[in-house]
Amino acid sequence: MTRRLELALLLGPALLLFVGFVLAPIGVAAYYSLYDWQGFGSLTDFVGLGNYRDVLTGAVFQGAVLHNLVIVVLSLVVQLPVSVALALLLNRKLRGRAVLRLVVFAPYVLSEATTAVIWLLILQPGGFVDQLLSGLGLHALIRQWLADPRVVLLTLFVVITWKYIGFGIILLLAGLQGIPRELIEAASLDGASPWQATRGVVLPLLGPTIRIWIFLSVIGSLQVFDVVWIMTLGGPANASTTMATYLIDHGFKRYEFGYGSAVAVVLFIICFAFALVYQRFALRRDTEGALR
Amino acid sequence: MTKPSTVIAYLAAALVLGITVVPLLFVVVGGFRTTAQVNTAPVGWPSPWVTGNYTAILGASAFWQFLWNSAVIAVIATALAVGFGAMAGFALSRYRFPGREALYGLFTIGLLFPLAVASLPLYLLLRQIGLLENPLGVAIPEAAFSLPVTILILRPFMLEIPQEVEDAAVLDGASRLGFFWRILLPLAMPALSTVTVLAFVTSWNAYLLPLLVFNDQTHFTLPLGVATFQSQYSQDTARILAFTTLSMVPALGVFVLAERRIVGGLSGSVKG
Numbered sequence: 001m002t003r004r005l006e007l008a009l010l011l012g013p014a015l016l017l018f019v020g021f022v023l024a025p026i027g028v029a030a031y032y033s034l035y036d037w038q039g040f041g042s043l044t045d046f047v048g049l050g051n052y053r054d055v056l057t058g059a060v061f062q063g064a065v066l067h068n069l070v071i072v073v074l075s076l077v078v079q080l081p082v083s084v085a086l087a088l089l090l091n092r093k094l095r096g097r098a099v100l101r102l103v104v105f106a107p108y109v110l111s112e113a114t115t116a117v118i119w120l121l122i123l124q125p126g127g128f129v130d131q132l133l134s135g136l137g138l139h140a141l142i143r144q145w146l147a148d149p150r151v152v153l154l155t156l157f158v159v160i161t162w163k164y165i166g167f168g169i170i171l172l173l174a175g176l177q178g179i180p181r182e183l184i185e186a187a188s189l190d191g192a193s194p195w196q197a198t199r200g201v202v203l204p205l206l207g208p209t210i211r212i213w214i215f216l217s218v219i220g221s222l223q224v225f226d227v228v229w230i231m232t233l234g235g236p237a238n239a240s241t242t243m244a245t246y247l248i249d250h251g252f253k254r255y256e257f258g259y260g261s262a263v264a265v266v267l268f269i270i271c272f273a274f275a276l277v278y279q280r281f282a283l284r285r286d287t288e289g290a291l292r
Numbered sequence: 293m294t295k296p297s298t299v300i301a302y303l304a305a306a307l308v309l310g311i312t313v314v315p316l317l318f319v320v321v322g323g324f325r326t327t328a329q330v331n332t333a334p335v336g337w338p339s340p341w342v343t344g345n346y347t348a349i350l351g352a353s354a355f356w357q358f359l360w361n362s363a364v365i366a367v368i369a370t371a372l373a374v375g376f377g378a379m380a381g382f383a384l385s386r387y388r389f390p391g392r393e394a395l396y397g398l399f400t401i402g403l404l405f406p407l408a409v410a411s412l413p414l415y416l417l418l419r420q421i422g423l424l425e426n427p428l429g430v431a432i433p434e435a436a437f438s439l440p441v442t443i444l445i446l447r448p449f450m451l452e453i454p455q456e457v458e459d460a461a462v463l464d465g466a467s468r469l470g471f472f473w474r475i476l477l478p479l480a481m482p483a484l485s486t487v488t489v490l491a492f493v494t495s496w497n498a499y500l501l502p503l504l505v506f507n508d509q510t511h512f513t514l515p516l517g518v519a520t521f522q523s524q525y526s527q528d529t530a531r532i533l534a535f536t537t538l539s540m541v542p543a544l545g546v547f548v549l550a551e552r553r554i555v556g557g558l559s560g561s562v563k564g
Binding site: 230 | 297298300301302304305308309311312313315316318319322333334335372375376377379380382383384387389395398399402404405406408409410411412413414415416417432433435436437439440443468469493496497498499500504514515516518519522529532533536539540543544546547548551
């Protein structure tokens with residue numbers, strides 16, 4: 001009997017907090033999403049799945065999904081190879097490697113808000129970046145970084161990359177450290193060039209780390225909010241709207257609580273579906289401990 | 293003779309260093325210039341160096357208020373997350389009961405819930421229980437959202453402590469809770485400090501929740517303060533640069549001191 005009491009005592013507070021502030025709100029959002037509601041008074045205006053229809057057929061939301069996907073894809077094709085290459089380089093015996101690691105990782109500990117403000121200042125029209133480019137004779141590259149709808153998403157991607165690439169590098173370095181030196185030495189004794197050893201031995205063994213990175217990166221890219229909100233509010237003309245900024249914009253700026261909740265549920269389902277599928281097909285091998 | 297690949301490695305390292313440091317340097321050094329200097333020549337050193345931007349911010353109350361608010365919220369959120377997380381981690385690792393794995397699974401899927409998804413009902417809940425404009429209204433939900441990663445890191449660590457240790461403690465007359473408090477927690481110290489740093493940094497950097505909960509500027513946290521300062525003083529670039537610099541100091545300071553914990557914790561938590 002005391003064992004039960006102990007369990008209740010130990011698990012109770014965490015469960016209360018977790019259910020009350022994490023699980024229940026998401027469940028309640030699903031309920032709100034069936035109503036047309038401004039956040040005040042009782043929920044009477046039942047619209048069924050009407051909010052979902054409006055969300056999914058709305059051009060702005062579709063654009064937001066597209067922007068999230070662009071960030072997902074760019075992360076995978078740009079950040080991943082760059083992170084792997086840099087981790088491989090930083091794994092060598094370089095002088096000042098400790099300092100380099102510290103510096104590369106520093107942006108990750110800055111808040112998104114600080115990061116966004118730093119880049120707002122740097123990217124001011126005629127500001128630091130523009131002047132730097134002119135100074136380097138690259139005047140032709142100057143753009144309206146945050147005001148040109150064709151450029152803004154790429155600009156935000158650069159900012160996000162600046163902030164998060166150190167995280168990937170640190171993760172991959174930790175993974176590299178887990179690879180026994182003897183394996184690489186054995187490969188080179190067998191006549192493999194350093195490049196062949198990297199491709200044939202190191203990269204496959206780095207697989208689990210890379211798959212975790214992909215998982216975190218995709219989830220993060222689907223949920224991106226802070227940097228976008230502070231730098232552009234999703235503008236200009238919705239050119240950088242993401243699912244999360246769309247949700248906050250409709251929920252809190254326009255008080256469309258029912259509609260905003262439908263957006264929340266859609267965002268959640270997309271993340272959840274990705275996680276399930278990815279877990280099933282990519283991560284399972286790792287959790288089974290099979291390194292092939 | 294140096295191998296070409298080593299040269300390439302150093303070049304790449306220098307490039308990465310530059311891309312990372314130059315924006316930070318621009319902000320820090322820019323804070324020592326006047327807005328006129330920054331506007332006429334964005335790329336450049338201060339001439340003369342002025343300290344007025346920094347001293348004005350350090351002399352006014354707003355910055356210190358934001359700093360204090362952030363600290364209060366982060367301490368409460370961290371204490372709740374680590375305290376309750378450690379208790380739950382203990383129950384989920386050293387007790388056998390039906391549904392244990394399912395419960396653990398429930399906590400871990402919490403990792404997938406972005407705060408934004410819960411934000412609307414969460415806001416209404418906080419309004420209902422009177423926690424808007426209240427540090428607890430930010431700290432408690434932040435603790436709740438930090439629980440999954442806390443439990444995810446602590447449980448495997450607690451599972452690995454050998455049963456013999458527990459048996460010995462019981463033989464010596466310790467109750468289960470006595471074992472938890474006096475033996476398991478001290479043994480779990482490395483993992484505990486990792487989750488502490490993670491929970492603290494997450495709370496310290498949070499933007500969305502404080503944005504929703506606080507309207508009154510005297511309640512603002514540092515991230516909210518920085519973003520607001522930037523839009524309020526948009527004409528006074530040098531002041532914003534100095535303010536942004538000062539707002540980076542605590543995070544970077546803690547990071548330099550606790551780098552091993554943060555880095556080790558992140559890579560460790562991911563390896564599960």
